[in-house]
Amino acid sequence: MCADTTTQTPDYKSTLNLPKTDFPMRAGLPKREPEWLERWERIGVYDRLREKQNRTPFTLHDGPPYANGHLHIGHALNKTIKDMIVRSHQMMGFDARYVPGWDCHGLPIEWKIEEQYRAKGKDKDEVPINDFRAECRKFAEGWVEIQREEFKRLGITGNWADPYLTMDFHAEAVIAAEFQKFLMNGTLYQGSKPVMWSPVEQTALAEAEVEYHDKESFTIWVKFAVSEAAAADLNGAYVVIWTTTPWTIPSNKGVVYGQDYDYGLYEITGTPDESWANVGDRFILADKRAGDVMSRARLEDGMWKRVRDVSSDELADLSLMHPLAGVEGGNGEWDQPRDFRAAPFVTDEDGTGFVHCAPSHGMDEFELYRDAGMLAEVITYNVDPDGRFRADLPLFGGKAILKPNGKEGDANKAVIDKLVEVGGLLARGKIKHSYPHSWRSKAPVIYRNTPQWFAAIDKTVGDGLDTYGTTIRERALNSIDQLVKWTPKTGRNRLYSMIEARPDWVLSRQRAWGVPLTCFVKKGAMPTDPDYLLRDGAVNARITDAFEIEGADAWYAEGAKERFIGNAADPEAYEQVFDVLDVWFDSGSTHSFVLRDRADGTADGIADVYMEGTDQHRGWFHSSMLQACGTLGRAPYRNVVTHGFTLDEKGAKMSKSLGNTIVPDTVVKQYGADILRLWVAQTDYTSDQRIGPEILKGVADSYRRLRNTMRFMLGSLNDFSDSDRMDPAEMPELERWVLHRVAELDEVVRKGYGAFDFQGVFQAVFTFATVDLSAFYFDIRKDALYCDGDTERRRAARTVLDILFHRLTTWLAPILVFTMEEVWLERFPGDDSSVHLTDMPETPAEWRNAALAAKWSEIRKVRRVVTAALEVQRTDKVIGASLEAAPVVHVREADVLAVLKSVPFDDICITSAITTTSDPSPAEAFRLPEIDGVGVVFEKAEGEKCQRCWKILPDVGRHDHTGVCDRCDAALN
Structure with missing residues (x-):
């Protein structure tokens, strides 16, 4: 048998610069996200961010959720928006602080303990009040721990080690002190008038505690x-x-x-x-x-x-x-x-x-x-x-x-x-009509005349803080228009109309679990008598000092009246008030013990942002405004951001009985928290949003497309180093066009994050990543990245990919907190490494080039006609790939033709050759109706197929290396 002497074409695959990365296409988020959470806690990301010097403070004050149940989808939406606000501002150069908090007092918790008592045959009234309060406190503590872990699982950053609780002793002391300001400034009074009353819960209710249902x-x-x-x-x-x-x-x-x-x-x-x-x-x-x-x-x-x-x-x-x-x-x-x-x-x-x-x-x-x-x-x-x-x-x-x-x-x-x-x-x-119900017990309420304690909102506040008005109502209305920015703007009208028309604030509740109204009334006196209330600074101080050490339970201890009144008056001449404060007063006071008193608060006690659902115009936004106007003389916030309600896919309200609820924990276990976060970013949260299985599938698809973009960059930057970097001024036009787009987008991203427009930010970045990059720039430059040797074109492309990497990871990190960390660590591993310790890079103004952008807009228009023409040939199976083509492009406009001749248009269209001509388009030329003056005639490429880059060129086979073109021969040499 004779030996085979046939010449074999070498396998050039190993000579290509193919992407190399371990970054998987399958994210495995449900399994891997907890690992990143543990890592962030281990390396102390939040605390390390606080150590950054010379940064302007930015504080989002957390509206406290209620500590009495697992998170629902509204919680997930709310906390994720807050997290995006905090993270984006941190990465834009602020010292963005976030102290999570919980609302711990009030009827829902008290109601749960009473239910437990009834189940055991116990009578609440026979239990010492401080024993009962201790059980309420323990119940709230348990749910705080559960909710804390559920929030952290969503990737929410913040000072989780030291949150604020309205039942902390210092908080109770401050709430009492804030109440005492109303006592001392003359706005507190006792009156008898009809209030919304829950016969089931046996307490007065505020408007914010009422919801309307058909009855x-x-x-x-x-x-x-x-x-x-x-x-x-x-x-x-x-x-x-x-x-x-x-x-x-x-x-x-x-x-x-x-x-x-x-x-x-x-x-x-x-x-x-x-x-x-x-x-x-x-x-x-x-x-x-x-x-x-x-x-x-x-x-x-x-x-x-x-x-x-x-x-x-x-x-x-x-x-x-x-x-x-x-x-x-x-x-x-x-x-x-x-x-x-x-x-x-x-x-x-x-x-x-x-x-x-x-x-x-x-x-x-x-x-x-x-x-x-x-x-x-x-x-x-x-x-x-x-x-x-x-x-x-x-x-x-x-x-x-x-x-x-x-x-x-x-x-x-x-x-x-x-x-x-x-x-x-x-x-x-x-x-059948719309009727008020308690949002806790879901039972109807009635109007009932009872003696209650009120804050007078139209009485002159005797505190001298009159810049924005002399009454609580005046201060609130002026604050709304002069001090606060509203997102969306309709929030202004909603709160303004409510405060404009509201009656005096009912502060008292006839319950046990809360901060008591720390005041004393004179026996036998009428509420209208000047000396009806004991107003004494020393008495107030004794109360708040005791609360700091013992909590509000001190009010209920034996001998409390004598202890607190002391020698300021005859204790026997006064009665102690045992009503508790409306929990909206508790949460409305949080600015004082969180923003004012904490080291991570604010210098002026004012928050940069309050962000909650639209129902809080009659809730937390409202009570915080009234409370602060009574004690600070102005609003406690500079921005109010409002989100809508979450509905199912058909736009119906979620209900357990309908079986259409979406539980955050279920989504996280199936898809991962980043998919839930991406859903938030893709929605217009200022209106009601929809969520369901089909919507989440669409979100997951968007995520996969983004992940593919990041994977391509990682693979192409595998061995990139500073020595590979190229000066943007020396780059080809295509790279300089990408940098122009980066500069444009940097402005969009920063303005969007600054305006809390996450949908706008994500849409802009996603479109850029999938359309400008994956479908255009990456598609064109794959050839140079894979097949070029150490050319300026390849170095320029990789320099741009490095620039894109740092922008995309930091632009998207506030949204996809886990995925961008994974992307970052794939390239920059290390115990102290984290994308969340990084700021968005500043983008040079000189990258902007409007003339170049206009030129490339024309190029892309003509390219669309070419690629559409080639797609017809591919569909008809005339060709298998665009590199088999060498089309003739007829261009009517001379200036457009000149633009095409100034660039390597064959590379841009991913063809082996291309001819541009001013000759009139023949009748058989392919055209797109929306792009006038361009016609494409299909021609097959002439020559042999390069066995390395797959272009079909006349010079293939004429070089030192078998079966390659001139460019590949040079790369191999």
């Missing part, structure tokens, strides 16, 4: 008989009122009408078989409402007639009797005539044109009679804290408005039945 309510049309009237035909007639709260009828003290509405006297001329109206009955009604009222009473047309007008003067002369006047067993409770007058809040858009007044259960009525100086005559105390009528109320004593479980009690039915019995009802029905 089916009884609705009744009630007859108040006219007992005295100047006109004979009005005597014995009825004024009819309409209400959705029948239980308030026993507390009725009057009826009001509208001064400017048209009223008439209506007579019944016929009735159906079943009716509470009788032939001859006369009713006074607003003309606009008469037809509706008659139909509700099942009186058809022809069964009633309008007799005449009833003027405002006639109405003013009427006297009415309560429908239960003279009722058997009433003990005279309702026998006195009812007040009857005009009122501005009456409407003729619904009801009857008359409104029944129970001033103990409605603010409009309360204010009407307060302004008339008649409160003492009309206020009742018929409803006890548990929502039951007082035991000695005739006919209805002990009846419940609501059951302990929040369901309908027996009070409404008892009142309706009695009205039917005495002939006081004209009609009844049910209505």
Whole structure:
């Protein structure tokens, strides 16, 4: 057998500069992210950032979540946005501080402990109060630890070792001290007025603690008989009122009408078989409402007639009797005539044109009679804290408005039945309407007159901090417009309108777990008396000093009153107040013990940013504004950033019962926290956002594309060193165009992060990475990177890749905290290495080149026509790759042709050759309608295929090395 003497083409693969990296395409985030968390903690990244010198402080103050359950998707959205704000500002050169905190007092925790007691058959009232408070504290501590780890798992940076808790002793001392400022500056007062009251929880509620849900309510049309009237035909007639709260009828003290509405006297001329109206009955009604009222009473047309007008003067002369006047067993409770007058809040858009007044259960009525100086005559105390009528109320004593479980009690039915019995009802029905509910117990609330402690927001604050106004309301409204920047701007209008219209702030709650109202009232004195409250600086100091050491439990210790009053007054002359502060006062005071008092706080006690959900315009943004305006004289924040609510993929509210909830822990275990963070960055958080399995799949796809971009750079920079670096001024045009884009994007990124526009930042960077880089620049330069020897073109490309690496990793690190750390460590391993210890590099202004950008915009337009033409040939299987082509490009515009001839257009189009010509395009030329004046005629490349770079060129095979082109021969040499 003879030996084979055939010449074999060498395998040149080993001579190529192929990318080399261990960076995997499969991220494995759920498994690997905890390793990076442990590493950051080990090397102390957050603390090391605080050691950086000469940086402007930037503080995002954390609105404290409530320590009573696992995180939901809203928590994840909220904390991730905060983290992006903090991290981006740190990497832009600030000293960006973030102290996480928790809201630890209040009813939800107290409610949980009471539930545990009930399950064990224990009575809360038989347990010493400080023992009960200790169990509440322990419960909150447990959830703080759980939530802390859940937040950290999301990659949230911050001072986790030393968070703030509203139940810390120092915090309780400061909250008490902040309350005492209201005590001392004259804005604190005790008043008795209707407040939103939860019979289930037996406490007053603030507006921020109330949410509105549909509720089916009884609705009744009630007859108040006219007992005295100047006109004979009005005597014995009825004024009819309409209400959705029948239980308030026993507390009725009057009826009001509208001064400017048209009223008439209506007579019944016929009735159906079943009716509470009788032939001859006369009713006074607003003309606009008469037809509706008659139909509700099942009186058809022809069964009633309008007799005449009833003027405002006639109405003013009427006297009415309560429908239960003279009722058997009433003990005279309702026998006195009812007040009857005009009122501005009456409407003729619904009801009857008359409104029944129970001033103990409605603010409009309360204010009407307060302004008339008649409160003492009309206020009742018929409803006890548990929502039951007082035991000695005739006919209805002990009846419940609501059951302990929040369901309908027996009070409404008892009142309706009695009205039917005495002939006081004209009609009844049910209505489904939006009704206030406690956001904790989810049970309906009522308006109930109770003695409460208030902060007067329209009274002059006697503290001299009058730059923005003399009252809390003035200071707040001026702060909103003069001091605070709003993202989105609609947040300004929302908070402004709420504060503009709000009543005085109800500070007190009738509960046990919280900071008490640390004040004393004089026995026998009236709340309006000047000496009703004990105001003494030494007493206040003794209280806060004790709280610093013992916490607020000191208030409940035996002998506390004597201890704190000391020799400032006779302790026996005063009573100690045991109400606790509204938890919104707690969280509204956090600026004082976090921003003002901590070493990592702020010099002026003002935060750069408060960031929460839109519901906090009536919550934390609101209470913080009121509290600070009462103690600092201005807003405690410079920026307010607001996010919307999180909905499912179809835009529906998430609900466990619907099975459409997305739990952060589930997403993290399936995809990793970076995918959840990327979802946040891709959404417009200022509106409501949607999330679900399909949306997360799309996010994961975007992530993979970015990861591929980073992997290409890592592979191409495998052995890059400073000696490979090239001066940008000496680079080819393509590289200088990339640097121009980098300079443009650097401005976009910094402005976007500064404006908290993460969606804008990510979209800009993602488009750049996938379109400008992966689909254009990388695609073109792969040939030079892989096949060139030590050429200026390759050195320039790798220098640009190094520049891109440092920009992309730092631009994206605030969003993809784990992935950018992985990318960074792949290139710069080391115990102290971290992308999060790095700032975004400054970008030289001279990289901007508008003329060059305009030129390359034209080049890319023509390239689009060429690549589209080649795609047609590839689809038709005429060619397998673009390097098999040598198209002819016909260009009509001379200046565009000159641009194409000034660059290696064949490299740019990734063809083996290309011809550009001003000859008119032949009919068969390929065109794109949106790019006028360019036509492409396909031609195959001539020559042999280079066995190293795969270009088809005429010179292949004419060089020292077998089967290669001139460029590859030089590289091999």
